[in-house]
Amino acid sequence: MERFIRLVGRDLRLAQRHGFDSLLVVVFFVIAVVLFPFGVGPEPNILARIAAGIIWVAALLASMLSLERLLQADFDDGSLELLVLSPVTLEIIVLAKVIAHWLTTGLPLIVAAPLLAVLLNMNAEGFGVLVLALFLGTPTLSLIGAVGAGLILGSRRGGVLLSLLVLPLYIPVLIFGVGAVDAAIGGFAFKAQIMILGGLFLGTLALCPWATAAAIRQALE
């Protein structure tokens, strides 16, 4: 457990020393969302209608863009190999890295999301649910993304490939994330969607570290 916390701390320190790098994800998120009013026009009603979808899609893309950093840097400088050799189970190491990744990318997105929702004129009933759904959804994205990040280690053109592998698997999170917010805005019950998001999170929490560890092992063999 102590090693686990130290591992999370190490990744957080690395992210902090890289400074602006982890902020870039949030900047991308904001810019991607801000593009939409230019694309579909500044009509408040239209923007309010599609706000949840825009924010979720942008969060999805932002989370995906940061995945390459999750394992690639450690793979390149060889520290991943040392981590695999360490006495801690590889699945636990993966979990620690995913938590650090979520703290540096997922959490800032959640903080920025309500602000963007205001910019997009989203109905106030949706705010709380949006944050709640993002809280359940973004760790799921990091977990699924870790599998993709593990699979592309050492491949050619990793980044583009990663999007092809990961985005199809992101779709369920997107569907239920947007569904929950839309239901809340429409005044319907949103408990079911939130519970499915929670189920997706727990399911990926159980399975993805395992698949990622398998991917890392075959990459280092």
Add this chain to the structure above:
Amino acid sequence: MHRFANPKRFMDLSRALLPWTAGISVVLIAAGLYLALFVSPTDYQQGQSVRMMYVHVPSAWMSLFCYTFMAVAAAVALIWKHPLADLAAKSAAPIGTCFTFLALVTGSLWGKPMWGAWWVWDARLTSVLILFFLYLGYMALINAFDDPTRGFRAASILVLVGFINVPIIKFSVEWWHTLHQPASVIKMGGPAIHPSMLAPLLLMAVGYTTYFLWVLMVRMRTEILAGKIRAARLRQVRAPVKG
């Protein structure tokens, strides 16, 4: 199963089976198409366009069958390091992609007259589209490494991760209220479809399956022979120059 691990034995067996699978698939698909297009009755609601079913439904079945086949092959390859299983999964991928594409296109053509739209975003259609992307991702990943065995292993893990989509596709029409109709052939209490329509449908399905086996064996044989050629070339390069 290890009896078939030997590529030599596979080459012998597949050479013997090739003409049979080719012949059976051609005969079955021809018979199925004849029954489907000329003999089977028109639907009292859908008219002639019901005949689209005989192409659409078997290819949708095959899209799931191919992926399941790939997942089993990938699991065998990961667990027992079976070289033929890797080749089988790799060779099945383009065939499955084609069947999925066929199912999407014929479904779209069928949907326009029936539903009034080329495409609707309901659970069945969306999950099949995801399956199509999973196939593309698999093929991209397997070719993304300089070392082919790494590509095989990474892609095998991807197939197993993506397998979660297969039961979702199968049951999507029961879990969600969709425009796509629920299963009417494989269900509790027997098929809810008249024998005059069921016969060509099953003929087409079996015909597609033998076609899959036929093309799969051709592709696997090609892969094995390509590997042999590569090995022979390498030997030639490494051989000491006489002179």
